[in-house]
Amino acid sequence: MSKFSKCLVITLFVTAVCTSGAFATDNATAPRITIMLGTLTSDANPCTTDPCLPGIIMEITRLRGPTYILTINGNWIWESFFEWNGIRFDEKDVVLLIGEKNYNEVEIKYIFKLWKKR
Numbered sequence: 026m027s028k029f030s031k032c033l034v035i036t037l038f039v040t041a042v043c044t045s046g047a048f049a050t051d052n053a054t055a056p057r058i059t060i061m062l063g064t065l066t067s068d069a070n071p072c073t074t075d076p077c078l079p080g081i082i083m084e085i086t087r088l089r090g091p092t093y094i095l096t097i098n099g100n101w102i103w104e105s106f107f108e109w110n111g112i113r114f115d116e117k118d119v120v121l122l123i124g125e126k127n128y129n130e131v132e133i134k135y136i137f138k139l140w141k142k143r
């Protein structure tokens with residue numbers, strides 16, 4: 026599948042999901058759904074506990090904008106890689122992510138690997 030075909034399929038899917046009403050709501054307390062294009066990176070644990078637990082976490086670094094910690098089922102990803110629907114995602118992968126934003130975290134709902142940076 027060519028890069029153009031892959032991008033077209035992803036664009037059509039994102040458009041269908043976002044316009045289907047799956048994320049539409051009038052509730053002011055509803056989660057904030059976002060679409061992000063960025064690079065997967067790993068970083069040291071931001072130390073939200075005392076004592077600080079050692080380790081690394083997976084983040085998405087956007088081209089323009091802040092970095093967000095990735096979560097699956099409310100849990101941080103404590104490795105420099107993870108699997109989603111049988112596809113392995115590694116550090117430096119460029120991804121399109123649809124997720125639920127909560128402060129400096131984003132819960133993965135759908136994620137697509139576009140390519141890997143060298």
